[in-house]
Amino acid sequence: MIIALEPSLVQRSPPVAACVDRAQSSDCSNCGARALSVCGTADISDLQRLGELAEVIKLKSGAVLIREGDPAPHVFNITAGSLRVYKLLPDGRRQITGFLFAGDFLGLAISEFYVFSAEAMEASTVCRFRKGPFSALVARSPPLEHMLLHRTSHELAAAQNQMLLLGRKTAIERMASFLLDLPGHDPTRPSAPGHVRLPMKRAEIADYLGLTIETVSRVLTRMKVKGLISTTSPHELIVERPERLRQHAAGEV
Amino acid sequence: MIIALEPSLVQRSPPVAACVDRAQSSDCSNCGARALSVCGTADISDLQRLGELAEVIKLKSGAVLIREGDPAPHVFNITAGSLRVYKLLPDGRRQITGFLFAGDFLGLAISEFYVFSAEAMEASTVCRFRKGPFSALVARSPPLEHMLLHRTSHELAAAQNQMLLLGRKTAIERMASFLLDLPGHDPTRPSAPGHVRLPMKRAEIADYLGLTIETVSRVLTRMKVKGLISTTSPHELIVERPERLRQHAAGEV
DNA sequence: CGCCAAATTGAACGGGGTCAAACTAGGTGG
DNA sequence: CCACCTAGTTTGACCCCGTTCAATTTGGCG
Incomplete structure (x- = not known):
C-alpha cells in the first residue's frame, strides 16, 4: 500500500x-x-x-x-x-x-x-x-518556522470560512462557494478560466459541504436549469455566470 | 468605547x-x-x-x-x-x-x-x-514564533472538530460537545467539576453551534428531561451524567 | 457491447427552522 | 423591600429544506 x-x-x-x-x-x-x-x-x-x-x-x-x-x-x-x-x-x-x-x-x-x-x-x-x-x-x-506559521494561519482562516459555510449557508450557497474556491487549489493543474475540474466524486463533495450526494446532485441540476453552470461530464463543469454564482456564495441571493 | x-x-x-x-x-x-x-x-x-x-x-x-x-x-x-x-x-x-x-x-x-x-x-x-x-x-x-505556531496548530485542530460538529452532528450531539468543551477554556475561572458556567446567551450558543435559539433551548430541556443535566439558572448548569453526555458528543448512541 | 459503480431523479418523511405567544429573571425605581 | 419592566428564555404549532429510501439512468472501462 x-x-x-x-x-x-x-x-x-x-x-x-x-x-x-x-x-x-x-x-x-x-x-x-x-x-x-x-x-x-x-x-x-x-x-x-x-x-x-x-x-x-x-x-x-x-x-x-x-x-x-x-x-x-x-x-x-x-x-x-x-x-x-x-x-x-x-x-x-x-x-x-x-x-x-x-x-x-x-x-x-x-x-x-x-x-x-x-x-x-x-x-x-x-x-x-x-x-x-x-x-x-x-x-x-x-x-x-515563519513559513509554517504563515500557512497554518491561512489554513485557519480557511477553516473559519468553512465553519460559516457549514453552520449558516444553504445547500446552493455551499455549492456555489465550493465551485468558486476549488480552482486554484491545485498548483500543478491550473485550470482554464470558467472551467472547473471536479476530481472528487459526489460523496466527497457532499461530505465536504455537510450535505448528501442526492442534495449535491439536485443542487447542480438546479444550477444548470438556472443557467449558472453547464456540464460536460460529471467531473468537469463550466461556470456560465460567475457573478451570479459569486452572489450565491456570498449569501446575497 | x-x-x-x-x-x-x-x-x-x-x-x-x-x-x-x-x-x-x-x-x-x-x-x-x-x-x-x-x-x-x-x-x-x-x-x-x-x-x-x-x-x-x-x-x-x-x-x-x-x-x-x-x-x-x-x-x-x-x-x-x-x-x-x-x-x-x-x-x-x-x-x-x-x-x-x-x-x-x-x-x-x-x-x-x-x-x-x-x-x-x-x-x-x-x-x-x-x-x-x-x-x-x-x-x-x-x-x-514557535509558541505562535503551536497555538495556531491547536486552533486549527479545534476548527476541524468544529467542522465535524457543524457538518455532521445532530442538535443534541452539538450541545453535548459544547457543554463538555466549554469548561477549561477560561484559564482565569476554573470551574468546579460538573458545574458549567454559560457566560454567553442562547443566541451566541446557537450561532456557535449552527442552530437557532429555540433549538438550543429545546435541546437543553430534552437533556434535563433525560436527566443528563440540571440547571440552577439559565447561565449555570450541572452535568449529572457526564458519561452519557460524552457518548452523545461522540455520536455514539 | 455489456457491466457496474456512480450519478440522477422521484416520492415521502422528519429534524430543525420559523413565527408567535407565554413565561422568567434580574435590574430599576418608588 | 417589593412591584414593575424588559430583555432573554422557554414552549407551542406549523412548515420547509434537506434527508431517506427507492428506482432509474449514465458513463467509464474492460
Missing part, C-alpha cells in the same frame, strides 16, 4: 520545489507583498536541509496515509497528487475538513496521536519527516 | 503572564512534554520585549474590537475577559467561530484586512501590537 522509495531520490529534495511553488503561486494574493517575500525567501538552504530529512512515499489512489487515533510520529508534505483529510463519527458519518494538494503540509499539530485521517484521492507522492528531527530543524530555521 | 490606557501600565507587561499561564495550564495535555516545555520557555525576556510593544486596551461588554473587512494593522492578545469571534452573511446570519479567553491571540493571519469580527462578551482587556514591530520581534525570537 505504502512504498518508500530509495533515499537517493531524496537528494533532489522534491519538497523544496513544492514549497516554493505553492508559496509563490496562489493563496497569498491577499497578503501584503512582505508576507509573500517571506514565503519566497524561506532559504533554499533550509529547504534543502529539510529535503535531506525526507523519505519519499508513493500512494496509490485511495491509500490511507493517516488514520485518526494512531500514534503520530510523522509530519508530511505533499509533492504530487491530492489528499482528502477527514474525521469520522462511530456510525460512519464523515466530515471532510479539507482537500490538500502539492505543497501542503499535514500533521503539524503537535499531538501524540493524529486527530484526523488522510487518504490519497489519486496516485500521490508525499515526503515524510520524523517529528523530532523535523521540529529540531524548524526550530533552528526561523524562515521555515 | 475603546479606551487606551497609560503606556506606563505597559511596563508590567501583562501579556507575559497571560501567555505563560495559558501555555502551562490547559490545552497541552495531549502534546508531548517537549512541546510543553517549549511553550514554557518562550523566554521571559522575549515576552517582556513583546510587552514593551503593547498598548493596553480596555473593552466594555459588547464593544467591537475588530470588524471584518477593515484594514488590519494590529495583532491582539487577550489579558482579561472573553471575546467572541464571528463572521456574518449580508442578511445577518452569523457564525461564531470561537470564544477566546485570557492568553489567546487574535489576528495572526497575515492579511491586509480582517477576515472576521470580534466583540467583547464582558468587560475585557487586550494588548494591541502593530503588526510590523510584532512580526519583526517574532521573527527574531524563535521561541515566540
Whole structure:
C-alpha cells in the first residue's frame, strides 16, 4: 500500500520545489507583498536541509496515509497528487475538513496521536519527516518556522470560512462557494478560466459541504436549469455566470 | 468605547503572564512534554520585549474590537475577559467561530484586512501590537514564533472538530460537545467539576453551534428531561451524567 | 457491447427552522 | 423591600429544506 522509495531520490529534495511553488503561486494574493517575500525567501538552504530529512512515499489512489487515533510520529508534505483529510463519527458519518494538494503540509499539530485521517484521492507522492528531527530543524530555521506559521494561519482562516459555510449557508450557497474556491487549489493543474475540474466524486463533495450526494446532485441540476453552470461530464463543469454564482456564495441571493 | 490606557501600565507587561499561564495550564495535555516545555520557555525576556510593544486596551461588554473587512494593522492578545469571534452573511446570519479567553491571540493571519469580527462578551482587556514591530520581534525570537505556531496548530485542530460538529452532528450531539468543551477554556475561572458556567446567551450558543435559539433551548430541556443535566439558572448548569453526555458528543448512541 | 459503480431523479418523511405567544429573571425605581 | 419592566428564555404549532429510501439512468472501462 505504502512504498518508500530509495533515499537517493531524496537528494533532489522534491519538497523544496513544492514549497516554493505553492508559496509563490496562489493563496497569498491577499497578503501584503512582505508576507509573500517571506514565503519566497524561506532559504533554499533550509529547504534543502529539510529535503535531506525526507523519505519519499508513493500512494496509490485511495491509500490511507493517516488514520485518526494512531500514534503520530510523522509530519508530511505533499509533492504530487491530492489528499482528502477527514474525521469520522462511530456510525460512519464523515466530515471532510479539507482537500490538500502539492505543497501542503499535514500533521503539524503537535499531538501524540493524529486527530484526523488522510487518504490519497489519486496516485500521490508525499515526503515524510520524523517529528523530532523535523521540529529540531524548524526550530533552528526561523524562515521555515515563519513559513509554517504563515500557512497554518491561512489554513485557519480557511477553516473559519468553512465553519460559516457549514453552520449558516444553504445547500446552493455551499455549492456555489465550493465551485468558486476549488480552482486554484491545485498548483500543478491550473485550470482554464470558467472551467472547473471536479476530481472528487459526489460523496466527497457532499461530505465536504455537510450535505448528501442526492442534495449535491439536485443542487447542480438546479444550477444548470438556472443557467449558472453547464456540464460536460460529471467531473468537469463550466461556470456560465460567475457573478451570479459569486452572489450565491456570498449569501446575497 | 475603546479606551487606551497609560503606556506606563505597559511596563508590567501583562501579556507575559497571560501567555505563560495559558501555555502551562490547559490545552497541552495531549502534546508531548517537549512541546510543553517549549511553550514554557518562550523566554521571559522575549515576552517582556513583546510587552514593551503593547498598548493596553480596555473593552466594555459588547464593544467591537475588530470588524471584518477593515484594514488590519494590529495583532491582539487577550489579558482579561472573553471575546467572541464571528463572521456574518449580508442578511445577518452569523457564525461564531470561537470564544477566546485570557492568553489567546487574535489576528495572526497575515492579511491586509480582517477576515472576521470580534466583540467583547464582558468587560475585557487586550494588548494591541502593530503588526510590523510584532512580526519583526517574532521573527527574531524563535521561541515566540514557535509558541505562535503551536497555538495556531491547536486552533486549527479545534476548527476541524468544529467542522465535524457543524457538518455532521445532530442538535443534541452539538450541545453535548459544547457543554463538555466549554469548561477549561477560561484559564482565569476554573470551574468546579460538573458545574458549567454559560457566560454567553442562547443566541451566541446557537450561532456557535449552527442552530437557532429555540433549538438550543429545546435541546437543553430534552437533556434535563433525560436527566443528563440540571440547571440552577439559565447561565449555570450541572452535568449529572457526564458519561452519557460524552457518548452523545461522540455520536455514539 | 455489456457491466457496474456512480450519478440522477422521484416520492415521502422528519429534524430543525420559523413565527408567535407565554413565561422568567434580574435590574430599576418608588 | 417589593412591584414593575424588559430583555432573554422557554414552549407551542406549523412548515420547509434537506434527508431517506427507492428506482432509474449514465458513463467509464474492460
